[in-house]
Amino acid sequence: MSAAGKGTLLVAWVAVLAALGWMIERNLVVGTDLRLFMPSPRTAQERLVLEEIGEGPASRMLLLAIHGADAQAAAGTSQALVAALRGSSEFRWVANGAGDLDAIPDRLLSYRYLLSPTLDEARFDATFLQAQLEERLHDLTSPAAGFLEQWLPRDPTFELPRLLESWQPGRQPQLLFDVWFDRAGGQALLVAETRAAGFDPQGQRDAANALRRAFEAVRTDPGLRLEASGPGAFSVLMQGRTQREAQRLGTVATIGMVLLLLVAYRSVPVLVLGLLPLASAGLAGLAAVSAVFGTVHGITLAFGFTLIGVAQDYPMHLFSHQHRGLDPRDNVRALWPTLATGVASTCVAYLAFLFSGVRGLAQLSVFTVAGLAVAGLTTRFLLPWLVPARGRDAAGSALLGRLWDRVAGLPRPLWLGAALGLLCVGVLWLSPRPLWEDDLGGLTPVPRALIERDSALRRELGAPDVRHLLVIQDRDAQRVLAKTAGIGPQLDALVAAGALAGFDHAARYLPTIERQERRRAALPDPPELRASLEAAMRATPFRPGVFAPFLDDVERARHLPALGPGDLAGTPLEARVGGLLLERDGHWTGLVTLTGLRDPAALERLAATVDGATLLDLKQASQDLVAHQRTRILWCLAGSAVLLVLVVGFALRDGARVRRVLAPMALTTLLVLGLLHAAGVSLNLFHLIALVLAAGLGLDYALFFERAADDPAEQRRTLHAVLVCTLSTLMVFALLALSSLPVLRAIGVTVAAGVVGNFVLALLLTRPPGRKP
Amino acid sequence: MRYSALVAAPLVASGELEHREDGALVRRVTSPYRETTILRGENVVLEREGSRPRSFSLDRAPELRGMLASFGALLTGDRTMLDRYFSTTTRGNDAGWRIELRPVDAALLKRLALVQVDGAQDRARCFTLTEPDGDASVMALGVADRAALPASLAREALDRWCNGETER
Numbered sequence: 001m002s003a004a005g006k007g008t009l010l011v012a013w014v015a016v017l018a019a020l021g022w023m024i025e026r027n028l029v030v031g032t033d034l035r036l037f038m039p040s041p042r043t044a045q046e047r048l049v050l051e052e053i054g055e056g057p058a059s060r061m062l063l064l065a066i067h068g069a070d071a072q073a074a075a076g077t078s079q080a081l082v083a084a085l086r087g088s089s090e091f092r093w094v095a096n097g098a099g100d101l102d103a104i105p106d107r108l109l110s111y112r113y114l115l116s117p118t119l120d121e122a123r124f125d126a127t128f129l130q131a132q133l134e135e136r137l138h139d140l141t142s143p144a145a146g147f148l149e150q151w152l153p154r155d156p157t158f159e160l161p162r163l164l165e166s167w168q169p170g171r172q173p174q175l176l177f178d179v180w181f182d183r184a185g186g187q188a189l190l191v192a193e194t195r196a197a198g199f200d201p202q203g204q205r206d207a208a209n210a211l212r213r214a215f216e217a218v219r220t221d222p223g224l225r226l227e228a229s230g231p232g233a234f235s236v237l238m239q240g241r242t243q244r245e246a247q248r249l250g251t252v253a254t255i256g257m258v259l260l261l262l263v264a265y266r267s268v269p270v271l272v273l274g275l276l277p278l279a280s281a282g283l284a285g286l287a288a289v290s291a292v293f294g295t296v297h298g299i300t301l302a303f304g305f306t307l308i309g310v311a312q313d314y315p316m317h318l319f320s321h322q323h324r325g326l327d328p329r330d331n332v333r334a335l336w337p338t339l340a341t342g343v344a345s346t347c348v349a350y351l352a353f354l355f356s357g358v359r360g361l362a363q364l365s366v367f368t369v370a371g372l373a374v375a376g377l378t379t380r381f382l383l384p385w386l387v388p389a390r391g392r393d394a395a396g397s398a399l400l401g402r403l404w405d406r407v408a409g410l411p412r413p414l415w416l417g418a419a420l421g422l423l424c425v426g427v428l429w430l431s432p433r434p435l436w437e438d439d440l441g442g443l444t445p446v447p448r449a450l451i452e453r454d455s456a457l458r459r460e461l462g463a464p465d466v467r468h469l470l471v472i473q474d475r476d477a478q479r480v481l482a483k484t485a486g487i488g489p490q491l492d493a494l495v496a497a498g499a500l501a502g503f504d505h506a507a508r509y510l511p512t513i514e515r516q517e518r519r520r521a522a523l524p525d526p527p528e529l530r531a532s533l534e535a536a537m538r539a540t541p542f543r544p545g546v547f548a549p550f551l552d553d554v555e556r557a558r559h560l561p562a563l564g565p566g567d568l569a570g571t572p573l574e575a576r577v578g579g580l581l582l583e584r585d586g587h588w589t590g591l592v593t594l595t596g597l598r599d600p601a602a603l604e605r606l607a608a609t610v611d612g613a614t615l616l617d618l619k620q621a622s623q624d625l626v627a628h629q630r631t632r633i634l635w636c637l638a639g640s641a642v643l644l645v646l647v648v649g650f651a652l653r654d655g656a657r658v659r660r661v662l663a664p665m666a667l668t669t670l671l672v673l674g675l676l677h678a679a680g681v682s683l684n685l686f687h688l689i690a691l692v693l694a695a696g697l698g699l700d701y702a703l704f705f706e707r708a709a710d711d712p713a714e715q716r717r718t719l720h721a722v723l724v725c726t727l728s729t730l731m732v733f734a735l736l737a738l739s740s741l742p743v744l745r746a747i748g749v750t751v752a753a754g755v756v757g758n759f760v761l762a763l764l765l766t767r768p769p770g771r772k773p
Numbered sequence: 774m775r776y777s778a779l780v781a782a783p784l785v786a787s788g789e790l791e792h793r794e795d796g797a798l799v800r801r802v803t804s805p806y807r808e809t810t811i812l813r814g815e816n817v818v819l820e821r822e823g824s825r826p827r828s829f830s831l832d833r834a835p836e837l838r839g840m841l842a843s844f845g846a847l848l849t850g851d852r853t854m855l856d857r858y859f860s861t862t863t864r865g866n867d868a869g870w871r872i873e874l875r876p877v878d879a880a881l882l883k884r885l886a887l888v889q890v891d892g893a894q895d896r897a898r899c900f901t902l903t904e905p906d907g908d909a910s911v912m913a914l915g916v917a918d919r920a921a922l923p924a925s926l927a928r929e930a931l932d933r934w935c936n937g938e939t940e941r
Contacts, residue, residue, distance in 0.1 A: 072815055075830070135824070141775045141784045141910075143800065143810050144819055144827070146834045146884060149908070152779060165825075176816050177830040541780040 009385055013276060013378075020283045028286060029295040035199050036297045037360035038622070039629035045614070048471060048589075049621040056618070057579040057593055058464045059198025060092075062211070062230040063457040067187040069221035074188035075177030080218035081190065081226075088214070090207040093575035094192040097172060097180035104160070108571050112159040113523055113557040114516040115509075116166070124157070124524050124554070129536035132157045137540060154549040167509060167576070169462045169502060169595075182460045189461050193579055194232055201239045201298075204232035229454040231466055234446045245739055246302065253732040257312075260731065264724045265319055266392065273386055274315045277375040281311040285371030289363050296367075297360050304367040306747070307693055309732065310346060311375030313700060313725040314339060315383055320721030321714075323393030328384040336380055338707045341651040343376035345644045346696035352640035353689075356633045364689075394720035395713035404715050407763050417765065421667050424674030436630060437682030438623035445742065462502050464593035467619045468600060470503075472590040473612045477565050477581060480590040481512045483610055490606050491592070500603070501596025506565075506581035509573050516562035523558050526551060626685075633688065648699070652706075661706050664761035665698035672753045681746075690747045694754025697729060701762040719763075726759040774911040776928055783926045787916070792848075798841065812841060836885040840902055843874050843888045847897070859888065869893050869937025891935040899935035911935070 041047035053059065066074045066081070078096045085094045113119060122128050136156055139148050151160065173180040173189055180189040192211070196203020208228065215226040261271050285304055289296045317339060321331050332339075350372070353365035394400060428435065457463070474480045485507035494500055511519075524532065533547060565581055568574040580591045597603065600615065607613040649658050669691055676683065701722050708718035733755065736748025775784040788802040797813035808821040817834065820826040831838045839858060846854040855861060858881070859874035874888040882905075889901040900912040911931055916922060923934045 137780070137784055138786075138806055138808060138821060140777055140779070141786045141802070142808060142819055142821075143812070143817060143834060143837050144829060145775065145777070145910070146836045146904070147829075149777065149779065175828045175830075177832060541782040541784070543779060543781050546779050 006386055009382070013280075013382060017276075017279055017283055020287060024283060024286045024290060028290050030301065031295040031297045036363075037299060037358060039625050039632070040357050040359065046621075046625060048473075048614070049616060049618060049625065051584070052469055052471065052591075052616055053199065053618050053622055055197045055199075056469055057193060057591060058466045058469065059231045060194045060196070060579070061463060062192045062194060062207070062228050062233055063454065063461055063463055064190040064192060064211075065182070065187045065227040065229075065457060066190070066215075066224055067227070068225040069223040071176055071181065071185055071188070073221040073224060074186075075179045075181075076220045077215070077218055077224055078179045078188040078190055080220070081215055084214040084218050085192065085211070088210060090195055090203075090210040092193040092195055092579060093572070094190060096188065096190040097168065097175055098178045104164075105571055108573075109160070110553050110556045110560060111563060112155075112163050113554065114519050114560065114562060115511060116159045116163045116519075117511075118157065118159060118162065119519040119522045120515075123522060124529060124532060126532040126535035129157070129532055130539055133536055133540045133542060137542075153546050154553060156547055156550050169504065172462065173460050180461065189457070191461055191463060193575065196232070198231040198235065201235050205236045205239075208233060208236050227453070229450065229457050234450070234454075237450075238446060242741055242743065245741055246736075246744060249735045249739060249744070253735050256731045256735075257728050260724065260728055264720070267388070269388060270319055273383060274312065274319065276386075277315050277378045277383060278308070278311045280378045281308045281371035281375035284374035285367035288370035289367045292366050293359070293363055297363055300360055300363040300367055303689070304364055304371070307350070307364070307368045307689070308371040308375065309729065310693070310696055310700070311372055312728065313697070314343070314375055314379040316724050316728075317704060317721045318379060318383060318387065320394050320724065321717045322387060322389075323395065323717075324389070326389070328387040328389060332380055332384040337651065338703045339376060339379065341648060342696075342700040342703050343372055344651075345647045345699055347372055348643045348647055349637075349640050349692050349696055351643075352636040352692075353633070355636050355639075356629070358629060358633075361633070393713075393717070395716045397716060397720065400716040400719050400723075401712070404712075404719055408767070410764065412764055414765075417663070417667055417761070421670050424670040427674045428677055431677060433677070433680075433682075435677060435683055436627070437684045438626045438630075439619075459596070462595050464504065464595050465597050467617060468594050468597050468603070469616045469618065470592035470594065470603060470607060471614050471616055472592065472610065473587055473614075474590075475587050477583070477588045478512050478514070480581060480588045481507045481510065482514070483612065484590045484592065485512060485515070487592075487606060487610060487613075494599075494602055494606070497602075499597070499599035500594050501598075503592055503594050504580065505592040506577045506590055510563060510565065510568070510577050510581070513562040513564060520558060520560065520562070523554055525558070526555050529554055630685065630688075633685070637688070637692070644699075648703075657706060660766045661699070661702045664702045664758055664765050665695050667761055667765075668698055668754055668757035669695055671757050672750060675753060676750065681749075684746065686743055686746045687750050690750035691754065694751050694758060697725070697751075697755055698758030698762060701726070701758055702766050705762050705766040722759065722762070726755055729755050774913070774926060774931060776907075776909045776911075778906065778908060783928070783931075785919075785926065787918075798844075812837070835881050835883075836902060836904065839876055839881050839885045839888065840900075843890075844900065847872075847890060865937075867894055871936060889935075891937070893937055898937075899931075901932075901935065 035050055035053070038050060038053075039046075041050050064081075066077050068074075079098060082094045082096050082098070085091050133156060136152055136158070139145060140152070151158075155161075173182065174185070175181070176185055176188075181187060182189055194204060194207040196207055198204070211228060212226070258271065261274060262268070265271065282305060285308060286296065286301075289300065289304075317335055318328065318332055321335060322328055347369045350365050350368045353361040354369075356362065356365075472480055472483050474483065484505045488505075488507065491500075491503050495502060523529075529551060533551070534544075537544070537547075565577060568577055580593070582589050582591075594603065600617065604615045607615040645658070645662065648661055649655075652658050652661065672691065672694065673683075676687065681687075704718050704722055708714040730752055733748045733751040736744045737752050739745050739748060775786075777784070786802045786806070786808075787804050788800070788808075791799040791801065793799055795813070797811050800810040800812070802808040806822065808819070810820075811818045812831075815831045816828065817831065817837065818826055818828045831841075842854065842858045845851070846858075855874070858876060858878065860877055862873045862875075863870065865871050870892055872890045874890070876882045876885055876888075884904065885902060886905045887901075887903040889899075889903070890897050891899040891901070897914055900914060901909060902911075903909040909928070913922060913935070923930050925931075
């Protein structure tokens with residue numbers, strides 16, 4: 001091809017990539033819901049668990065502490081923060097303990113007689129009213145008179161303060177300056193519920209930013225600090241940390257890679273050309289996922305680009321085999337059967353994840369298969385037109401020649417390989433320790449200090465447990481409310497017995513319609529109430545007629561329709577009830593959040609007595625889900641292993657050759673598994689993916705070594721290619737292995753060990769035995 | 774004595790005031806019912822026999838803050854403190870004097886119109902807080918029982934008593 005033709009092809013290729021990139025940029029939606037990487041639910045119970053893990057009120061709750069200056073400044077800022085976040089698009093509600101009478105809209109005021117439990121036991125008769133009026137006289141004489149007095153004519157039974165008090169958590173922190181403070185009195189405490197689910201890192205990050213902005217705007221003292229704790233805050237923190245670390249390591253790896261390629265090929269054009277198949281792979285993968293799934297998950301992106309790093313190897317084989325006098329197109333034609341076998345078998349291995357039942361992994365599968373296929377095809381059909389026909393011949397390197405001879409001279413006790421393999425199987429089989437880690441939280445561990453801080457705040461605030469949750473389901477809201485209210489006394493008894501410290505549920509705020517109607521029916525009619533009130537007032541110095549607003553309110557309440565969950569919009573109850581009573585696909589779910597649970601078994605017994613009630617242990621349940629998921633993935637992998645053998649068998653058509661190609665990869669996988677286990681590492685999903693990646697690389701190495709069996713020049717060129725591939729991969733993953741974050745370390749250690757094992761074993765085992773070079 | 778527009782006759786309660794060592798002011802009502810109010814720093818805790826303790830901050834009861842400031846300033850003779858919150862007028866003589874304190878702060882003035890302290894020689898006798906709507910509370914100091922007070926507790930009668938007039 002002429003220089004002009006080459007130029008045109010290069011420009012066209014880059015233009016297509018740019019256009020594809022532009023289209024993807026415009027259409028790509030990056031999802032961040034981590035549940036995409038959880039298995040799809042198979043039973044109603046599993047669906048419930050998945051919903052609650054991300055959407056339960058406890059997972060949305062942020063515990064806030066304001067400190068750093070004197071208590072009064074902290075309290076002022078606490079009040080201002082609540083006001084600033086009221087009606088924000090990121091938070092459902094924010095509470096700081098201030099029972100603000102003025103916050104109740106007028107519409108709801110008359111409802112106090114239907115919502116408050118007073119009328120369940122008492123009647124508004126002369127005796128009751130007289131006792132209440134006497135209490136009010138004492139209030140009038142007390143130092144609180146100034147602000148209570150204005151409510152007296154309207155609410156002589158103090159229904160509203162009683163109602164507000166009943167809405168406060170059972171075990172409140174102390175109040176200083178009207179807001180919650182910790183026991184020491186140094187930190188103002190608040191609780192906020194985000195609109196975003198706990199498993200939506202983007203939504204949680206928006207909430208964290210909104211919180212920070214609001215705090216900085218209202219802070220009354222520059223010394224004040226705001227601390228936020230809870231599942232959402234932790235996920236934001238850990239995601240940021242993982243991203244920063246991956247980015248830092250990635251930058252170092254990129255620089256190293258560029259240097260390595262320059263040393264290996266001593267040519268800048270080659271370096272640039274080598275990136276084209278990789279870039280094509282990434283863009284093609286994105287386009288495929290975007291077309292199939294509509295969105296692509298952030299983890300798919302990060303992980304996918306790691307996995308298609310294999311594509312970087314494809315052009316290297318071409319470059320290393322290139323030498324003067326060889327048309328690159330002939331070169332690639334000769335390499336293609338081997339390269340195609342490698343690409344096809346790796347694709348088959350990744351296809352396993354398509355059937356894993358996990359949407360995130362299915363995306364990953366589509367991404368890598370599409371990416372690798374495109375990288376292979378562009379290396380085969382486009383790249384050779386652009387590669388300079390000259391170039392240093394790797395076969396001319398005396399160093400590589402000596403190295404090859406040295407390796408060829410090594411004794412190759414094949415029985416040792418078999419023995420090692422058996423040893424690893426033995427270690428894995430007989431070890432008493434569990435092989436797998438099911439606690440996904442362990443992958444991005446939150447620093448211990450923060451965990452301790454979180455439990456301290458949780459204790460001070462009486463905030464609900466993140467782990468346990470009582471769920472009550474039924475076909476309509478009223479039945480759910482009735483059942484929830486029904487177990488109230490048993491829950492109170494459990495609190496009294498010390499089995500748990502407190503609880504919260506929707507029926508505390510919103511009684512059933514039936515109960516509200518019963519209370520309404522208990523309200524006396526105007527003549528009767530007036531008579532009782534007059535009788536009660538006779539013994540007190542209250543002036544006649546001062547309680548006219550009270551009589552009006554009661555009369556209004558007698559004609560109010562009972563409140564249902566749909567009538568709360570715009571009231572402070574909307575957010576509270578909305579988080580605890582939800583409608584999902586035609587049925588209603590009521591949640592009972594638990595605080596300081598010490599005896600889950602007692603709760604379980606209670607749940608067993610109510611039809612439709614379940615005590616969820618979210619941690620246990622999610623671990624069970626992960627275990628289920630893993631079994632399924634392992635079966636998929638087993639299936640793809642069989643397919644892979646078939647692909648290699650079809651390509652090589654010789655039992656002995658197939659054995660020699662597959663042996664290094666199989667033995668390496670066993671060795672890495674055995675070593676990880678012996679080193680005390682519990683395996684997780686990320687180890688599995690990393691093992692598949694390493695196996696794919698190993699297969700390529702073995703295929704190329706096996707191909708070069710007899711020709712000394714080809715042997716050196718192959719050794720050069722595989723060395724460059726191995727070193728570049730090793731560098732990237734060894735860097736990841738140095739990470740302080742277990743998730744990155746898991747991938748790094750596994751792939752790095754796998755690459756070394758695969759290289760060494762491929763070099764030793766793929767040559768036919770008995771033949772000398 | 775509490776005078777409120779809601780009631781026809783003043784409400785009377787008696788008890789004692791204590792300045793605790795930790796700086797808290799304790800107002801203890803012993804008759805006709807039992808109630809304790811602890812004012813400490815910016816926080817007020819109200820405990821009454823037979824009901825849950827209530828707590829609120831001085832921000833919600835600015836008149837209480839004014840009372841505490843004037844009370845403390847008068848007890849310790851802190852003139853600067855007094856001037857910070859009030860404009861002061863004094864009249865009378867040793868046999869009977871009256872100090873009138875008017876809040877200077879507009880926000881406080883909305884809740885507290887006047888603090889009036891009556892006394893004779895070196896002893897204060899009455900401490901009167903008047904709210905803008907005319908409601909008022911009067912604290913008679915050093916009164917052991919009801920018999921020491923005038924027969925009529927009508928506002929004007931008590932006012933005259935405070936100012937040193939002796940009936941009978």
